[in-house]
Amino acid sequence: MRLRLDLAYDGTDFHGWAAQPRLRTVQGELTAALATALRLPAVDVVCAGRTDAGVHARGQVVHLDVAEPPELGSLVRRLNGILPADVRVRRAAEAAPAFDARFGALWRRYAYRIADTPAAVDPLTRSHVLAWPRPLDEAAMNAASLLLVGRHDFASFCKQREGATTIRTLEELSWRRDDGVLVGTVRADAFCHSMVRSLVGCLIAIGEGRRPVDWADEILRAAVRSSSVAVVHAHGLTLEEVGYPPDDELESRVHQTMARRRPEEIDG
Template sequence: MRIRLDLAYDGTDFHGWATQPRLRTVQGELEAALATILRVGSVAVVCAGRTDAGVHARGQVVHLDVEQAPDLERLVRRLNGVLAPDVRVRRAVEAPAGFDARFGALRRRYAYRIADTPAAVDPLTRREVLAWPRPLDLDAMNAAAALLVGRQDFASFCKQREGATTIRTLEELSWVRDESGVAVGTVVADAFCHSMVRALVGCLIAVGEGRQPVAWAGEILRAEARNPAVAVVHAHGLTLEEVVYPADDELGARAEQTRAKRVADA
């Protein structure tokens, strides 16, 4: 039986998602809790998006395989009783045939939040909102963001890994202010490479505070090489909000398509 778990976590005190020796990670905590509750030696989970150290999630999705089907409502209660308060299991369901949390996803949606005025800075949200000392022009940031949307080589915005592609389809990159005046950037893509969202935000901040013209974002993209002028902004302003999957009868085909593409790219 394959189980889908939906998770939320405050990434502040985690060294990212992926298990690392002697470091506290979301995967490590979750797998340890599952092994205890399911009374097995070890449990392996697969996630939709491997968040970096300090990045939060409201919509993380994982799957795991078990030999015997547990009571899923009881599993959620017991997991949340074992896990620390900064990670919560929001639901557990039997996954439909062909479901793969990583390869089956159509898109991931992140939000980056910036308080760029004194009135918008709230100490109660300091762990998830970046406090920025200068006001940002969201119209300029949206104009620059429009130059980055589409299927592109985002090598200029990624920490490259040997053999991995940096071509991604960026479906949305836009900025609005919420009711408290916080600037919220929505970033949607089929997938992201390492540090891509935070580098995109760093580029747009430079435009938003007037240090660079709108056209600079396109110039950085076309260079297809990291530019030290593009800052990778702090992780704590970033949250994985949602992972979207196709209809149940399309899950298997989507996973096969994505897996084949990743192998070909490598």
């Protein structure tokens, strides 16, 4: 049986998703808990988005294969009894055999939250919202965001990995106020390393008025990473949701994704 698990976690005290020797990671905690709950020596999982150190998630998705189907409600309770408090399994479900949390995803949606006024800064959310010392113009940031939407080479906004493509389809990039906090919604088929935080860094410079709106397009078209674009802090970023096609389209989606990019080229 293939299982789908939906997870939430506070990334503050993790060195990212991916398991690393002697470092605390979300994958490491989850696989250890699964091995205990399922009484197996080891468990392999595949996630939708390999979040970086300090990045949070409300909508992370993983899949795993088990030889003997567990009772799913009991599995969720057992896992949450084993896992530390900063990781929760929100639900478990049987998935279609072709379901692939990584290659089957149509899109990933992230949110980046910024408190740019003293009234919006809440000490209780300091680990999840970036406190910015100057007010930002969301109208200018939205105008610049429109220049970045679409299928482009985002090399200017990514930490390049040898042999990996930086071509992505950015489906949505927009800003709104939520109780005074500026919230950026970023949705794409996939993201390369540090892409969202670099996009936000570029747009903050525009929102402050330090750069004109068309600077975003200028940076994009350069297709070369520039030190003038800051990579903002990880703690303002949360993986909110991952979208998948209907079950009867899963297999074709996996083939499409893998044909477009080699597996090692795809980040979260």
